[in-house]
Amino acid sequence: MPTTFRFRVRLAPPLLLLAFATLCATAVSTAASAQAVLRWGGDAEGGAPFVEADPANPAIVRGFDVEIAEMIARGLGREPRFVQVAWASIPQSAERGDFEIGLSGVEDRPELRARHALTIPYFEFQEVLAVRPADRGRYRTLADLAGRRVATLGGTLAYELLLAEKARTGLVPVSYDDDVHPYTDLVAGRVDAVLLDDVIAARALRRTGGFVIQPTSIAASHYVGVMASGNTALRDSVNEILRARMRDGSLEKTFRAWGVWSDAQAGYFRRATADTTAAKAAPAVAGTGRAPETARRPGLAMYLPALLRAAGITLVLSCLAMALAVALGIAVAAGRVYGPPVVRGALAVYVEVIRGTPVLLQLFVLYYGLSGVVRLPAFAAAVLGLGLNYAAYESEIYRAALQAIARPQLEAARTLGLTEFQILRLVRGPQALRLALAPMTNDFVALLKDSSLVSVITVVELTKQTAIYATNAGSWVVPGIVCSLIYLAFSLPLSRAARMLERRWSAA
């Protein structure tokens, strides 16, 4: 089994190559053979066994979803053509016509069914708990995990189950942007359990190990293909093809080849081929779990409390990170202006390294890379990561401002008998601060927006919560507007206050 993984954050270079190759291939072929091609969307970052880039040739994808796409295309008398798309965007990408069918471990969920044309389920998976071996006897169900931290992918059925459980027992859901780090954090002790699809859990066990998968299924659900809501003709054809491939054993062969076949799967196939109405009805959620809260059509009223909570997190996070950035930035600037050459050199390296590398990378290194040395809680890592990053930018603002103070001002202060530190504190610093105010305000607004990046280290802030809302609502219109309004509500008064302060100072 290849060791790639289902991973939604753009990191792997072969995938970029793949995306580029796909883009080129699409551009070249679209005009020539539009009729004969079935464009299907998936996320190669998801990896095996769903869709993965072939390590030997990243322009080629493989996985059970790839084989199913091939079966469907063949059944339609067309040529399959892969389109790379981020997993969370597959349904909306299908709706806007980027491809005809999305297949990449897309979960069958009621709100999805309400907005798009879905195929009959082609695979039944179980939501299973992974725990550390020592907790095998303690944490068997979600109820056992009251008050504990349980990790999963954001915007999934599992996440909805955890949210429902949070309201009931105080379990703490921890949302990740990928399905690798929930398991590494489980082993590292950052979370107490992981709830995810059995396919993903089994893969993580092979890859990292160090935990056990509880045998009891928390809930069952299915993978489906997703199409634009108007595309019912294609859906019906695809459903026929899928049923035929269930009957003739091709699907079973594929699932066996990828090591995901089970008796439960055989049972599901029997039911699905016997009862054709199963194609239309949303499959019931089985197991000990209950139907997730979002079985209702998700509206703004339902999401507003969560959005406001996330907005609070964004605000507190940004303020703390900015406070850290300002304090550290002042220290770095003072060190670069007043320090001995060794200190100046070291600080210059810090500033250039931080400014020359992506903040996303810095967050990853801080949270995951250093977890062997220091295991920071996610929120602390987010404050520290953004704070350290912005400190580099703040320090450059302060350094420029300090150097902009005219020499006679400093000499006048010296002839008055003030020490260097008093001059910095009483004369140079306060004047520099006035010069730095406008660029600082800009930076704070930028930080407010950059704080959305910390969702990669499991902090659910405003943008992440909005994405979850948008995914469930199947539209970015209302969530996008509400989210923008909240960001503006933070940034506009701030800019206003800064302008007022500037006016007061310039009047003085």
Next chain:
Amino acid sequence: MSAALSIRGLTVSHGARQVLRGVDLEVAPGEIVALMGVSGAGKSTALRCVAALQAFDAGSVDAAGFALRPGPVPRESALRELRGRVGMVFQAHSLFEHLTALQNVTLAPLHALRWAPSRAESVAMELLGMLGVAGRAGAYPRQLSGGEAQRVAIARALAPDPALLLMDEPTSALDPARRGALGDALRALAAQGRGLLISTHDVDFARAHADRVAVLSEGVMVECGAAAEVLARPTHPATRELLRGSAD
């Protein structure tokens, strides 16, 4: 009584160029000395050496009893005594823009001399009153006229009660009426026993208010004597050039 300022053989080079070449100068307590010369003659450099803002290469400076030697400028911590005894008023006043007139004057007493706020404030108000700007105590520098700012800057330099006051081109921002007022104020300061060394190329001001005049030309002291004498009967071409410039 010893001199308020005694300069011997002061020599300063900027690279290959000699800015001051063996300058000797004395200022007695209660005396106003005008240090004159065209731009670039070395007036400001001489003042900056006395205020320990600039290193010199040879000679010695005794500023109100504090000896400065050739070589790099000492650390500020080694200059505490000098700072208390020598005040300086910069060209274009250099008031701290973020502080009020009163705060500019109380800054040194509060933080360098660690006086109680009440004492610092009463001394500052007294100085501002003496210079006729007590009514502007709450104003910020940019709200002051050139003359007001100049007098606040003098009050600021006087707050630590220095024995020697250095002033760099104090009349450059003042109209003739203000120059007369400034001259009277300086005379009052000298009457308190302070030595005043004032760099200027304002011949009329020097003639009206200085006791003695020292003329610098290309880093050399070319003439020095009673103001009335030197400015009435100049012996050196540089002095004559100064006088011509003032007549234009």
